[in-house]
Structures are given as structure tokens and as C-alpha cells.
Amino acid sequence: MGRQLYETPGEEKAPGMSGTQKKVIVIGAGLGGLSAAISLAQEGYAVEVLEKNAQIGGKLNVLSKQGYTFDLGPSILTLPHLFERLFQRSGRKMADYIPIRPLRPHWRNFFEDGTVLDLVPEKDRMAEELRKVGQDPQRFQDFLAYAGRLYDLVNAGYFEKGLDTVGDFWRFHGLLDFLKFDLFRSMHGGVARFIDEPHVRDVLDYFIKYVGSSAYDAPAFMNCLPTIQFRYDLWYVDGGLYHIALGLRRLMDELGITVGLNSEVVNIRTQGDRVTGVTTADGRSCDADIVVSNMEVIPAHRQLLPPDDAARRRLRHLAPACSGLILDLGLDISYPQLAHHNFFFSGNQKAHFDAVFHKGVLSHDPTLYLVAASKTDPTVAPPGCDCLKILPHIPCIDPEHPLTEEDYRVFKDRVIDKLERMGLTDLRKHVVFEHVWTPLDIQRQYYSNRGSIYGVVADKWKNFGFKAPKQDARYANLFFVGGSVNPGGGMPMVVLCGQNVCRKIVEWDRA
Numbered sequence: 001m002g003r004q005l006y007e008t009p010g011e012e013k014a015p016g017m018s019g020t021q022k023k024v025i026v027i028g029a030g031l032g033g034l035s036a037a038i039s040l041a042q043e044g045y046a047v048e049v050l051e052k053n054a055q056i057g058g059k060l061n062v063l064s065k066q067g068y069t070f071d072l073g074p075s076i077l078t079l080p081h082l083f084e085r086l087f088q089r090s091g092r093k094m095a096d097y098i099p100i101r102p103l104r105p106h107w108r109n110f111f112e113d114g115t116v117l118d119l120v121p122e123k124d125r126m127a128e129e130l131r132k133v134g135q136d137p138q139r140f141q142d143f144l145a146y147a148g149r150l151y152d153l154v155n156a157g158y159f160e161k162g163l164d165t166v167g168d169f170w171r172f173h174g175l176l177d178f179l180k181f182d183l184f185r186s187m188h189g190g191v192a193r194f195i196d197e198p199h200v201r202d203v204l205d206y207f208i209k210y211v212g213s214s215a216y217d218a219p220a221f222m223n224c225l226p227t228i229q230f231r232y233d234l235w236y237v238d239g240g241l242y243h244i245a246l247g248l249r250r251l252m253d254e255l256g257i258t259v260g261l262n263s264e265v266v267n268i269r270t271q272g273d274r275v276t277g278v279t280t281a282d283g284r285s286c287d288a289d290i291v292v293s294n295m296e297v298i299p300a301h302r303q304l305l306p307p308d309d310a311a312r313r314r315l316r317h318l319a320p321a322c323s324g325l326i327l328d329l330g331l332d333i334s335y336p337q338l339a340h341h342n343f344f345f346s347g348n349q350k351a352h353f354d355a356v357f358h359k360g361v362l363s364h365d366p367t368l369y370l371v372a373a374s375k376t377d378p379t380v381a382p383p384g385c386d387c388l389k390i391l392p393h394i395p396c397i398d399p400e401h402p403l404t405e406e407d408y409r410v411f412k413d414r415v416i417d418k419l420e421r422m423g424l425t426d427l428r429k430h431v432v433f434e435h436v437w438t439p440l441d442i443q444r445q446y447y448s449n450r451g452s453i454y455g456v457v458a459d460k461w462k463n464f465g466f467k468a469p470k471q472d473a474r475y476a477n478l479f480f481v482g483g484s485v486n487p488g489g490g491m492p493m494v495v496l497c498g499q500n501v502c503r504k505i506v507e508w509d510r511a
């Protein structure tokens with residue numbers, strides 16, 4: 001298709017540019033960076049993406065070894081309509097680039113007492129599951145209605161208008177709407193209002209996994225999260241989620257976006273209250289009218305910009321979300337009880353959240369997310385075998401009290417012990433391939449703040465769920481995109497962030 005569908009910048013698609021195409025450098029090819037790059041190219045900017053790694057996608061990453069294919073990063077796709085917009089704006093259909101299909105059940109939940117509970121969006125089937133554990137299905141529906149109201153509120157402003165500050169919120173919502181955010185409860189408090197059955201409570205609390213925070217610290221409006229599954233479904237991309245990156249790359253090629261791989265940016269050049277370009281590790285100097293950093297806000301300020309105490313103070317409240325131990329196992333058998341997405345719950349989930357978010361220690365009994373894509377996708381493992389990715393949330397790196405490789409190894413054994421205890425009998429004996437990433441690997445790979453996997457934590461007391469604003473406070477032509485920026489982490493959110501930062505740039509640039 002080449003570039004013929006691309007409306008040439010400087011002609012009808014570049015209002016306010018006086019016939020010259022402005023140059024944007026995007027630092028980092030994570031999903032936020034890719035979404036910003038595509039959106040800006042669609043607005044007529046000349047876009048160059050510089051990525052330090054050898055492939056695009058950032059945390060959307062893949063590992064293929066010995067006949068097993070693992071999603072090293074995200075494995076759950078939600079809100080695909082936010083990705084679809086990137087294609088629609090170029091007159092294309094996402095399905096032609098990234099075919100997706102819904103999964104059933106959404107999650108299978110295992111508990112230490114032997115209870116197994118599936119989450120499905122169909123009301124009648126969900127009611128059957130709830131009755132198994134003695135939860136009144138009507139109260140569950142009441143909870144979903146509450147979650148849906150919160151989603152609609154959050155979506156109208158925070159998501160779709162790209163609101164960045166409490167001031168923005170106040171102006172958009174006014175006092176009456178503001179109160180509807182269930183301001184005084186935590187996420188767990190919001191769940192407990194409707195749900196009294198402990199297993200169901202734990203499951204609904206664990207929707208906070210989508211942003212790597214604690215249900216006891218996150219504001220109640222994070223209860224919007226179940227809506228993304230129960231209203232908009234949960235999706236899979238055959239062959240693995242890295243096909244999202246491959247589909248976006250095709251679109252980028254068609255839009256003429258230049259991507260420099262193995263191109264680490266080591267400096268953002270500044271002049272007064274503007275940035276003028278970037279320098280790469282191999283000494284290349286690239287001028288730009290606008291720079292968009294998909295490197296997280298705090299590392300970018302620390303490593304790429306001149307020291308700035310005011311910025312450090314401004315960003316202090318943006319504590320990182322949790323990290324994770326990423327454990328990929330290729331097995332020589334298949335466990336029939338597993339679904340595609342599984343959760344093995346802690347016997348005391350509050351203690352697990354406390355360990356990760358307050359004590360900074362490896363949880364004695366973590367809640368485990370386990371994805372077995374081999375259950376629905378025969379291409380990711382040899383016949384009759386499972387490939388498992390296991391992801392317990394763990395504290396991000398504490399530079400003052402760092403955990404050792406040995407600490408992580410002991411923790412990994414605890415994770416496997418738990419899975420064997422909860423039904424994956426003889427798991428150890430069936431491992432034929434193993435790959436482990438600790439927070440140190442995650443930090444090294446993506447330069448995320450202290451090895452965080454979802455950007456900034458959502459915490460009622462630290463930041464009330466707000467992340468960094470999209471436009472830098474000091475350098476007017478420097479913008480940020482990704483999990484450390486509003487609306488925060490998770491694939492659909494960073495893709496939305498890329499579209500919102502583009503809108504912000506266009507409004508600012510053409511004002």
C-alpha cells in the first residue's frame with residue numbers, strides 16, 4: 001500500500017504549519033509512543049521514533065524458545081475500540097491488521113480451600129457461578145451497575161478529554177459530579193459495600209491488578225475496572241499479543257513513520273524554556289520542533305534533562321506501581337483444570353497487598369496470575385503441552401534495601417510450591433523450559449522507574465489516582481506519554497494516552 005493513503009503533511013492535513021512539516025521525535029516505542037507517533041503522523045507531523053531496544057512494543061514483548069511462545073508482558077487485551085481508532089483515522093480496519101477474539105471464561109479463580117470460580121460476562125452463567133459460593137447474584141449485578149456508573153464518569157473526562165489535574169476535573173465535572181466518584185472510600189471499601197462473600201470480594205479487589213496497585217489504597221473509582229471486562233469483553237490475539245505490535249508496525253510503515261531501533265536517547269537538548277532535540281548513545285544529534293517522551297517521566301527527568309529541583313518536588317507523589325516476577329514455564333504436559341487466564345488467590349489478600357505496597361517485602365502467600373495461552377491457542381506450545389506465564393506482583397526496587405537474586409529465587413520456589421499445593425501436581429517435574437525476569441531485568445529492559453510494570457501507582461493518599469500531566473511544566477514543547485502519564489498503565493490506557501497527547505500537542509501548536 002506504501003504511503004499513498006497518507007495525506008501529505010504540509011498540504012490539507014497540516015493546518016497552522018505554514019506549509020512546513022514540523023518534526024516530532026518520540027523517545028521509546030512502547031505502545032504509548034507508537035500510539036502518539038501514529039496519531040501525530042495522521043495530523044501531518046513528520047515523526048521519528050527512537051527506541052533503545054532491538055524491537056518495538058516496549059513491555060508488549062514476546063519470548064519464543066523450544067517450541068513455546070510466551071507473552072513476556074501483557075497477555076490480556078481489553079477495550080480494543082481504543083486501538084481501533086488508530087486504524088479508523090487512516091481509513092483502515094484493525095481486523096485487517098490485528099484479528100482478535102473474545103475469551104471464555106474471562107478468568108478462572110482458584111482458592112486455597114478448593115473453591116473454583118469463573119468470571120463470565122453472561123449474566124445467567126455468572127449467577128450460577130456466584131450461587132456456588134453463596135453470593136447473591138443480584139448484589140453482584142448491583143456492584144456492576146455501580147462500577148458502570150464510575151466507568152462512565154471516569155471515561156467522560158479523565159479518559160476521553162484527557163483531564164490531567166484536579167483543577168481540570170473540577171472545571172469539567174463541577175461539584176455535583178465530583179461527589180459521584182465515591183470520594184471517601186477505597187476500592188476495597190466500594191467492593192465491600194455490595195459484596196459480602198469473601199471469595200468474590202477477593203476477585204473483585206484483584207481487578208486492581210490492571211494498574212499494579214492495592215485495592216486497600218486505591219480510590220473507590222478504580223472500581224470502574226470490572227466494567228472494562230463485563231461491558232467490553234476480554235480479548236486474545238491468536239499467536240500471542242505481540243501481534244498487536246506487528247499490526248501497529250505495518251500501519252506505521254504505511255504512514256511513513258521512521259523508527260530507529262537500537263537508538264538509545266541519552267540527552268534531551270534544551271534552550272531556555274524549549275527543547276530543541278535529542279542526542280543518541282551513538283552520538284547522533286536529532287533536531288526536533290517537539291519531543292514526546294515514552295520513557296517514564298521520572299527516569300526521563302533524572303537521566304535526560306538538566307537537574308531541576310522544582311521538577312523533582314513536583315513529581316514526588318508519582319510513586320511507582322508494583323513490579324512483578326515474570327516466570328515463563330514450558331511444560332511437557334497439559335493441566336486440564338486451567339483456563340486461558342487463571343488466578344491463584346492468597347489466603348490473606350490484604351496481607352499480600354501490605355507486603356507489596358507497605359512493607360516492600362516478597363509476599364509470604366502472593367496472589368498469582370497464571371496465563372496458559374496454550375489452552376486456546378495451539379500455536380504457542382507443542383501438542384499436549386502447556387506454556388505458562390506466572391506473574392505475582394512484588395515490590396518495585398528499593399535502592400536503599402535492594403532484594404538479591406537469591407531472594408527472588410527463594411520466592412520463585414514459593415510460587416511453584418503454591419501452585420503444586422493448589423492443584424498443579426508435580427509442576428516442577430514437568431518443566432522443560434524456564435525463563436525468569438526479576439524487577440532488575442524489567443528496569444534494565446524498559447528503563448521503567450524502579451522496575452515498575454504499570455507506571456505510577458493509583459493511591460488515594462499519594463496521588464488520588466492521578467499520574468503525571470502530558471505537557472512538561474518547564475519546557476513547553478516537551479510532552480510525555482505512557483504508563484507514568486494520565487490516565488496511567490495498561491495497554492488500552494497508554495494507547496488512549498498517545499491519542500490524547502496528540503490532541504494536546506495539536507491544540508498547543510496551532511493555538
Ligand SMILES: Cc1cc2nc3c(=O)[nH]c(=O)nc-3n(C[C@H](O)[C@H](O)[C@H](O)COP(=O)(O)OP(=O)(O)OC[C@H]3O[C@@H](n4cnc5c(N)ncnc54)[C@H](O)[C@@H]3O)c2cc1C
Pocket residue numbers: 027028029030031032033050051052053056057058059060072073074075076077078263264265266294295296324326391445446447448453454455481482483484488489490491492494
Ligand atoms: C509482565 C507484564 C504484564 C502486563 N500485563 C498486562 C495485561 O495483561 N494487560 C494490559 O493491558 N497491560 C498489561 N501490562 C502493562 C502494559 O504492558 C503497559 O502498561 C504498557 O505496555 C506500557 O506502555 P508504555 O507506553 O508506558 O511504554 P513501555 O512499554 O514502558 O515502553 C517504553 C519504551 O521506551 C523505551 N525507552 C525508554 N527509555 C529510552 C531511551 N532513553 N531511549 C530510547 N528508548 C527508550 C523502552 O525501551 C520501551 O520500549 C503488563 C506489563 C507487564 C510488564
